[in-house]
Amino acid sequence: MKERPLSGQDHQFLFKQIGIIHSCYKQKFGIPRQPGIVTAAEATLELLPPYNQENLVRGLDGFSHIWIHFIFHQTMDEGWRPTIRPPRLGGRQRMGVFATRSTHRPNPMGMSVVALKGIESGNGKLKLHLGAADLLNGTPVIDIKPYLPYADALQNAKGGFAPLPINMGDVHFSETALEQCLRYEKRTSRNLILLIEQVLEQDPRPAYLRGTTERRHGTALWDLNVVWEHTGDHFLVTALEPLNLNNTTNGSNKA
Numbered sequence: 130m131k132e133r134p135l136s137g138q139d140h141q142f143l144f145k146q147i148g149i150i151h152s153c154y155k156q157k158f159g160i161p162r163q164p165g166i167v168t169a170a171e172a173t174l175e176l177l178p179p180y181n182q183e184n185l186v187r188g189l190d191g192f193s194h195i196w197i198h199f200i201f202h203q204t205m206d207e208g209w210r211p212t213i214r215p216p217r218l219g220g221r222q223r224m225g226v227f228a229t230r231s232t233h234r235p236n237p238m239g240m241s242v243v244a245l246k247g248i249e250s251g252n253g254k255l256k257l258h259l260g261a262a263d264l265l266n267g268t269p270v271i272d273i274k275p276y277l278p279y280a281d282a283l284q285n286a287k288g289g290f291a292p293l294p295i296n297m298g299d300v301h302f303s304e305t306a307l308e309q310c311l312r313y314e315k316r317t318s319r320n321l322i323l324l325i326e327q328v329l330e331q332d333p334r335p336a337y338l339r340g341t342t343e344r345r346h347g348t349a350l351w352d353l354n355v356v357w358e359h360t361g362d363h364f365l366v367t368a369l370e371p372l373n374l375n376n377t378t379n380g381s382n383k384a
């Protein structure tokens with residue numbers, strides 16, 4: 130029988146969900162484009178049965194960082210596009226999907242290297258505490274691997290059109306917002322002010338809104354809607370509101 134070349138459609142692979150992410154990011158808007166940038170971001174990876182057994186992570190505590198392979202579950206139903214306008218290029222140029230880390234890919238799989246801050250087990254639960262992740266709350270995880278510095282950290286690697294992100298402006302707080310943040314920090318022991326600063330410094334606005342000022346934006350962090358605007362050369366946090374994910378003031382273009 131004559132062999133015909135395989136096409137991409139011939140093979141499909143079914144992956145098992147091994148865990149779920151619990152994170153301070155309750156919406157996509159505001160999540161940094163890569164891990165390691167917002168060091169104040171907190172996340173936990175909860176392993177799900179039957180993968181919630183300690184022997185599956187035996188030896189992992191010796192690694193400072195891990196790779197997490199996950200599904201872009203919130204955008205996967207939108208399908209994929211052959212070319213993407215990377216936000217780094219101001220949304221003006223198109224690059225091939227495989228030259229980007231876009232969420233809209235033929236297989237909606239992401240990979241992030243994150244700090245492993247601790248492993249907790251008890252009451253039938255197994256949790257990995259993560260630092261500086263770029264993952265939405267509820268993200269399904271399909272694999273975990275240790276980060277190997279000798280193989281994964283390449284000194285002479287070139288970054289193409291994606292150089293190190295820069296600080297896009299200082300973050301100021303109105304008197305009301307600062308008081309609200311301090312009260313929240315006292316009540317929850319969460320490092321909210323630093324989290325807000327690191328998130329906004331990246332300028333989460335899509336390229337088409339970058340030129341606008343004094344427009345109200347809402348970013349969902351923990352159980353809060355952080356209300357802010359870009360004014361002059363800085364970001365101004367004006368208030369904290371209780372988070373309601375059906376609230377039309379959450380997000381960048383619903384002000």
Ligand code: SAM
Nearest residue numbers: 157160161201202203204230239240241265268
């Ligand atoms: N570090 C990963 C990678 O390179 O594969 C993700 C990069 S992707 C550019 C990062 C963006 O993915 C974040 O800014 C956030 O908006 C989005 N994101 C994170 N978790 C997601 C999820 N579960 N579903 C859809 N989008 C998600």
